[in-house]
Amino acid sequence: MKKIAIFGSTGSIGESTLNIIRENPDLFSAITLVAGKNIQKLRNQIEEFKPKNIYIIEQKNAIKLKEEYPYLNVFYGQEGMEKISKLTDFDIGVSALVGIAGLKPTYNMIKNGKTVALANKEVLVAGGELIMNTAKQNNATLLTVDSEHSAIMQCLQGEKQNPIDKILLTASGGPFFDKEITDEITVEQALNHPTWKMGPKVTIDSSTMMNKGFEVIEAKWLFDVNPEQIQVVVHRKSIVHSMVQFKDGTIMANLGPKSMQIPIAYALNYPNRLINHIEKIDLFDIKTLTFEKPNLEKFQCLKLAFEAIQKGHSYQVVLNAANEVLVDAFLNKKITYMQIPKGIQKMLATHKLTKLNTVEEILALDKKIKEETKKMIEN
């Protein structure tokens, strides 16, 4: 029985992970549940999964939960996050917090040599080199659960000796691929993703294709390739989850249903696949698969991500921090859709490359850029 610690249990990835645990009670149990604000959902999860450790951001909610469940180890606040992410009583830690909030807890788990199933993209965008080096130094295992990177990982099974020519990173293109992008785009339209059901931040990132930029950075670190070896391929049906082209011209592809449960289950049960009840794809129904180039002039966020990759690490931290604030402002209807790329561009333009050696330095730059981005929005 593997004990799973879920950082972000009340989110989309967290709930998919709990579905897998629910369907496989003889294989997995949830020992740790980390939530943000959703106390009622966390309460329901405590009732059903009987964890040992829980976290919620606010102290008053933590006090309530301790009163209701006195046998639980209850953590809250920044200090509580430090403590709960340094516990070692689990087998796999699922990193599924959203945004930079995931960086330190993921780093702590890796520092302790644990196995981490990584969903949170921002961890590698902001901390790529540090996270990969820390994992190596501490014999930690990093298993990706992002569907594209899981697909690439699977295409590379047994291929260690074969050099990669290119990674073909597929993208659905989001809701606006065939439409004009204007300032009139509403939050509701941007949240209406054509193929995946995800949390709000990553759904907006998918619509701007910033998500794909983040995934290029993730792929670079996870698979040790140059950014030039990663080609974004728009594949509207999200049936092919990504591909690897080898130097002999062979392309290995991973195809499957559009369900995050499959890559999450693959990471939890790695290297064995888990049988599930998800409807299988029927190629006769699908008939055609199409592949297109992304338009970088239209998807400015993807272009900015490529620019940040070229310019160096601290630019990627700025890209991520500014994006986080601007997406949040758009979701709260404080700015228009087009102001997301415009704001990021401004923040990148004023930045000068700095060396960031520690998590603390990365978090300090993240904080500074977020404050500046907020000020820019207010003005």
Ligand SMILES: NC(=O)c1ccc[n+]([C@@H]2O[C@H](COP(=O)([O-])OP(=O)(O)OC[C@H]3O[C@@H](n4cnc5c(N)ncnc54)[C@H](OP(=O)(O)O)[C@@H]3O)[C@@H](O)[C@H]2O)c1
């Ligand atoms: N969803 C997908 O299909 C998908 C696919 C690939 C990768 N990812 C990546 O996985 C990550 C999670 O995505 P998601 O879609 O699951 O997001 P989500 O639905 O918004 O869930 C985020 C989770 O993090 C918690 N949280 C947020 N800030 C927190 C904080 N400061 N302290 C403690 N908990 C906090 C939330 O708690 P409350 O809700 O209780 O506030 C929630 O449980 C993102 O980095 C995303 O890019 C997602």
